[in-house]
Amino acid sequence: MTQPIFLVGPRGCGKTTVGLELARVSQSQFVDTDHWLQTEAGETIAQLVEKEGWARFRARETATLMAVTAPGTVIATGGGIVLAEQNRSFMREKGTVIYLCAPVSTLVARLEASPEEGQRPTLTGKPVSEEVSEILAERDALYREAAHHVVNASQAPEEVVNQIVTALRLACVS
Numbered sequence: 001m002t003q004p005i006f007l008v009g010p011r012g013c014g015k016t017t018v019g020l021e022l023a024r025v026s027q028s029q030f031v032d033t034d035h036w037l038q039t040e041a042g043e044t045i046a047q048l049v050e051k052e053g054w055a056r057f058r059a060r061e062t063a064t065l066m067a068v069t070a071p072g073t074v075i076a077t078g079g080g081i082v083l084a085e086q087n088r089s090f091m092r093e094k095g096t097v098i099y100l101c102a103p104v105s106t107l108v109a110r111l112e113a114s115p116e117e118g119q120r121p122t123l124t125g126k127p128v129s130e131e132v133s134e135i136l137a138e139r140d141a142l143y144r145e146a147a148h149h150v151v152n153a154s155q156a157p158e159e160v161v162n163q164i165v166t167a168l169r170l171a172c173v174s
């Protein structure tokens with residue numbers, strides 16, 4: 001793998017989990033934009049958003065995406081990375097973009113089991129099930145526009161990785 005691989009999708013689709021496993025099996029570097037950004041800032045996303053608002057976080061996120069993009073790297077993005085057209089076209093041009101697609105019920109179950117509030121402050125102020133449904137309706141078309149491949153992220157992480165590896169191999173030979 002030489003081109004960077006960008007994993008996109010909503011909160012809870014498994015970008016971080018699957019990205020780590022994909023990097024392990026493909027012996028690639030792994031970067032998570034949220035983790036990188038929080039380490040650089042020395043604060044959680046919840047703290048940054050509280051202090052600076054979402055617009056400043058989105059600017060930090062774009063700068064992070066540019067900074068971490070490198071050959072041979074699996075990049076787990078944050079769920080809102082596709083909101084900026086600049087980010088969508090950057091990812092499509094620089095590498096291969098994979099949309100980890102899962103139904104609202106699966107996303108809600110995962111987020112309720114593992115909310116990680118420091119990294120995932122509320123986006124709408126609504127209960128998680130309502131928020132996930134509303135946000136996915138707004139962003140699904142953007143994930144699809146950005147993606148070269150769409151995979152079924154409801155399966156176990158190893159299976160999702162297999163789907164990605166197969167999609168990348170097929171793209172290589174076609």
Ligand SMILES: Nc1ncnc2c1ncn2[C@@H]1O[C@H](COP(=O)(O)OP(=O)(O)O)[C@@H](O)[C@H]1O
Binds near residue numbers: 010018154155
């Ligand atoms: N394919 C999967 N099957 C079951 N649980 C998963 C899967 N992918 C992620 N999870 C779980 O869902 C939660 C959110 O996963 P995470 O990788 O942080 O998602 P994202 O980075 O897309 O927000 C974690 O608790 C993780 O263990």
Ligand SMILES: O=C(O)C1=C[C@@H](OP(=O)(O)O)[C@@H](O)[C@H](O)C1
Binds near residue numbers: 034045077078081119
């Ligand atoms: O969907 C979003 O707008 C966000 C998703 C989060 O990342 P995960 O998708 O890894 O949870 C994180 O970047 C931030 O809280 C904003």
Ligand SMILES: [Mg+2]
Binds near residue numbers: 015
């Ligand atoms: Mg994540």
